[in-house]
Amino acid sequence: DAGITQSPRHKVTETGTPVTLRCHQTENHRYMYWYRQDPGHGLRLIHYSYGVKDTDKGEVSDGYSVSRSKTEDFLLTLESATSSQTSVYFCAMGQGHPYEQYFGPGTRLTVT
């Protein structure tokens, strides 16, 4: 949706290297989310943020960390990438419960 972007859109990296994915929104939404999408699993929440410097773990947070120093930016870091982290990563924004979420275009990450 307009107002939320992700970078990079595609990345190939080697096992053991650090990787940071960026999500940027221009809608001033309070909540931001990171999901991973894998066949047969749908969308699984990694971490989310409910304000600047306020973050919490999701369903599949192991191996991932996040940071939110500004309302508009939400970073997802894989400290040491593993092949099991090969996935499509979606960022989303919203006003929180009970409102809907707006998703970014996704980042396809391949860990070799």
Added chain:
Amino acid sequence: GQQVMQIPQYQHVQEGEDFTTYCNSSTTLSNIQWYKQRPGGHPVFLIQLVKSGEVKKQKRLTFQFGEAKKNSSLHITATQTTDVGTYFCAGRRNNDMRFGAGTRLTVKP
């Protein structure tokens, strides 16, 4: 923990046929949302259901929320090729929202 199951995983229909996907939760939900993801795209919000037994319609799409607020369905009447994609339900209980695995719909013209 909360789980949301969605069936079927895949559905292939002839254009003009109807389509239904079902979503079932292991716990009572506060609300349920439905999203559509076109091939190669990102999920896009379709609708939210909140009340027990609620039914909402969007043109050829009919959404239902069960009386017990543990299940939901999306029905498409007379599918068109533009309906192709994966349909996800997302069930929320308190601050925890879980997505179903999705139903991938393909439509043969």
